[in-house]
Amino acid sequence: MDNRIIISFLIISFLLGITSPFRGTAQNESTIFNGHEYELITHYITWAEAKEDCEDRGGHLVTISNFEENEFVSSFAAVIWIGFTEEVNEGSWQWITGETITYTNWAPGEPNNYGGIDEDYAEMGGDGRWFDNINRDSNPYVCEWEPDYSEDNENFSSLAFLFSRVFFFFIIIILLIIIRRRTR
Ligand SMILES: [Ca+2]
Numbered sequence: 001m002d003n004r005i006i007i008s009f010l011i012i013s014f015l016l017g018i019t020s021p022f023r024g025t026a027q028n029e030s031t032i033f034n035g036h037e038y039e040l041i042t043h044y045i046t047w048a049e050a051k052e053d054c055e056d057r058g059g060h061l062v063t064i065s066n067f068e069e070n071e072f073v074s075s076f077a078a079v080i081w082i083g084f085t086e087e088v089n090e091g092s093w094q095w096i097t098g099e100t101i102t103y104t105n106w107a108p109g110e111p112n113n114y115g116g117i118d119e120d121y122a123e124m125g126g127d128g129r130w131f132d133n134i135n136r137d138s139n140p141y142v143c144e145w146e147p148d149y150s151e152d153n154e155n156f157s158s159l160a161f162l163f164s165r166v167f168f169f170f171i172i173i174i175l176l177i178i179i180r181r182r183t184r
């Protein structure tokens, strides 16, 4: 009787181990392009809030390296925030990831600090053209996950998963030995 309870407990522990919380956070509804993951988040919030939300999700507000990436990202929505800003130094636009600027696609006359108001945050229009704007809660946004990041995360997860399996296996063997000795 006691042994049956203990064995049932061991089986349940083992099954729980299969779903142990070691796997990386899966991204729902994300799309992969050139090895990077992208997801449109349809909250209409400020650029700064969008930046923070993407970081909370383990990625960053989207950065654009070339025409192809720009075309791909512009297909997500009519207007989105992108991770380009000159908030640190007026006149010196930078990607939030610190990556080198290899491509820009400003609309004619932009960036323009429209109406004499200091606009420091870039948004992409549906045609893929960029505009500077103020930090207002006006746009959805696209988060991006770098390929190296997700690979490291997966490798770590599968390693942790393997260790958790081996750990459970040894615990069960040890407990079974204890049970056998007691019942003799
Ligand atoms: Ca990018």
Ligand SMILES: [Ca+2]
Residues within 6 Å of the ligand: 086, 090, 091, 113, 118, 119, 120, 132
């Ligand atoms: Ca500005």
Ligand SMILES: [Ca+2]
Residues within 6 Å of the ligand: 110, 111, 112, 113, 114, 119, 131, 132, 133
């Ligand atoms: Ca502008």
